[in-house]
Amino acid sequence: MSGTVPARLGVLALLSWAMSASAGTLTIKGSDTMVALCQRWASAFRDANPGVRVQVTGGGSGTGLSALLEGSTDIAMSSRPIAPIELERLKQRTGVDPVVVEVARDGVTFFVNPANPVRALSVAQLAGLFSGDVTRWSQVGGDDRRVILYTRETTSGTSEFVRERLLGGLDFAPIAQPLPGTGAVVNAVSRERFGVGFGGAAFSRGVVPLRVRVADDEVAPTPEAVKSGRYPFSRSLTFVLARPAEGDTKRFLEWIASDAGQALVVAAGFFPLR
Amino acid sequence: MRELTQPAVAARPGPPSVDAQRRAARWDLLVELAVTGAGVAGIVLLLLMIVFVVREALPLVLDPVQREQASLAKLLLPQPWRDGHAPALLWNPTSKVPKVSVWPLVIGTLKVTGVALAVAAPAGVAAALFTSEFAPSRLRTWVKPTIELLAGIPSVVLGSFALMTLASALQSAFGFDFRLNALVAGLAMSLAIVPVIYTLSDDALRAVPHTYREAALALGATRWETAFRVVLPAAAPGVLGALVLGVGRAVGETMIVLMASGNAALVSANLAEPTRTVSATIAAEMGEVVMGSTHASLLFLLGAILFVFNLVLNVTAGAWVRARLARREGAPS
Structure with a gap:
């Protein structure tokens, strides 16, 4: 055989x-x-x-x-x-x-619903969200509501990239919901007030991309930051x-x-x- | 088969020629072979499919590496997963340290199927009772095809409806933390199985002899009592068959749960949390799996679990129906 x-x-x-x-x-x-x-x-x-x-x-x-x-x-x-x-x-x-x-x-962008007041997070805070250690938005400066995580099914290169770069290869929190496409994640976050997801920078309709705090600076996934590698999630x-x-x-x-x-x-x- | 041709032959004027008789017999034989062949082919295909699924899952038992990676303990017992956390039942077969517990998936399937059945069974059977016992026949000729039309809706359409509309509506109505959850998927699933349950129950109820109804009414029972206490129990085997088919469809249905359940593999009884079913797992992971890996064998094991579940369900239901029929026929009347 x-x-x-x-x-x-x-x-x-x-x-x-x-x-x-x-x-x-x-x-x-x-x-x-x-x-x-x-x-x-x-x-x-x-x-x-x-x-x-x-x-x-x-x-x-x-x-x-x-x-x-x-x-x-x-x-x-x-x-x-x-x-x-x-x-x-x-x-x-x-x-x-x-x-x-x-x-x-490409810069992998993390995004939230426009109704969520959080606009910038550090790499450690993002890691806390996606590993499941941080379960409420109030722990990272938002409302006292549960964090709803969206990830991608394991076929996704984006998902692997984030898992490696953000969590050092550890698993996403078991409560994270893997969806079948980046479009589905954007769609889900645009309808879920306290959702957070990630995807390529090309997808951002209906959601707000988060800036990433590096040292004392907040870096948005702009072309310069991605090309220079200053944005931590570029690839x-x-x-x-x-x-x-x-x-x-x-x-x-x-x-x-x-x-x-x-x-x-x-x-x-x-x-x-x- | 052969008896059927007799009258036609006899109706002809004069005795049929030997030649014509021989031709008819040959034709009969051909048709008989074709029909038998079609029946056997169906059974053989089914058997081959079982053999295929089992063969692909077999390395889990035979291959020492796979047996180690997916041991019974790893499949069934809580496993350590992260420092500082209690061992847990997790499904994450592509992780650095693969987690292969089947419980979250089985529980997910049971949750979604349970919700679907809890909604679809009463709705489907009640609708069938209405159309067979109460509705004017003109209304029935309208209602039955309309509900059956529901069965023709592709599940991807039901899934989209659940994902876009139903999930938001339920979240704003009940304030769920999670927009996609077992309840959303189960309700969407009930839409898929209501037509099955309804149409088969309706057939079963209408197959109950009219003498039953006449006897009940003559004894002074109301129409409601007749329908609920006489006709429904008499049709119980058929209605049960309808429910079994409905559950079978719900357990195997993929697209609706893939889109609406949130797909997080959790061990939880909470219907408002996302859930991952066995069928959705196979659909989501089969595309990227490396054939021959432990992960691939596990997906086939999941297929086998689905198969065994439906088999047990069918056999149990069959036994119940036989026992019931035997009791009814054996009862002194």
Whole structure:
């Protein structure tokens, strides 16, 4: 059984590669945070290059990477660093080194409902909220109401990133409610007066992004703070490819790095590389 | 099958030719084989599905690594999870130290199903009593298809309704801390199972012979007494079947709970707290799981738990119905 699975996956990979090559379709899958941005890129690239089809789907960074491993996507979008074991597995499948390309930068924003008076929290206070040690808003300068935590299901790169960076890899509080997408978290917090959640900076409609207190300073997730890394929750958004890019894939990547491509990063609410 | 063709053959003028008889017999055989084949295929598919689920969960018992990572103690007993906190029953299989207690999920399923049944059973059975015993037949021809139409609403639509509208309405009405909770999910779920319970109960009630009603009315019972004390008990096996199907649907239903329950795996009896069901866990985690890992085997174990639950429910209900029928038929009348 275990011997035949890789073989079958290999065949699948070949098949999907052959199919995508013949149809001129570039498939991109992964991070939900990056879907909106990538769709902008895809449609602009299509306009500039008729005949090339780019298909973008979400599901989470983990989903994208496992699709890449199965060969059912050309590019995986990842909003978290790729684990060494994942790169190792990819290399085992293809025999060549996978390629990781930084395409934009993002600040993970923590947000609250506009009705909540809290506007800035320190990293320690945020950690207290999400680990469950702080259960009432009054403990961090808000109303005496219960803190309602929203996180993401474990497929989410954003969730992994926050867990690593904020809680040092420990679990979120058991009472935290994992929702299936960043959009769902924003929606939930916009309807829950005492909710708090997180997501890419691109999502902030109906919610108020929190500033993060660093030393005596309050740092908002602004482009400068994210690019300089002064905002503590900034990260790279990356594309992962199973093998070095060629043909349409290569043109797409070059175009993304161009001024036109990076202008769309700003339009989508993320931060450009330069 | 063969007897059925006899009259047609006999109706023909003159004795049928040997050839025609042979052709009819061959046709009969073909149809019989096709029907039997379809029946057997259904059973075989079901068996294969059970075999598949069990086989995927089997490494939990056979593989020493998985047996260690998901031992019985870890599945069933409180485990340490954080310094300074008491051991607890937690589900977090992708954590650095995986927590794999099935209790929060089983309790979540029971909570949501319980709420759904508590609402849908009285509502569905009462509606069925109304349409079968009290409603003018013209009203019934309206009401029944309308309620059955509810069954055609995709569960993702019910889930969205619960997530967007019902959750906010309940929170502002009752002041719940948590907007998404077991009660919201259970109420949305009841919308999904009311049509099942209603329509099958209605069929069961209408199948009760009219002589029962006539006898009761002749003895001076009111229409209400007739309906509630005579017709309903007589239809009890069918109504129970309706409830069992409703529970089966509620236990397996995924989309509504995924969207409306808040998905936090808690061991708590509080209906106003978020909850995570077995089915929602499988749906949320199967997409990202590494096949062959302990986590994957655990998800199949959860599938097996759902399956066994429904099996026990069906068998128990079946036994109850048989005992009841036997008692009724054995009673001196």
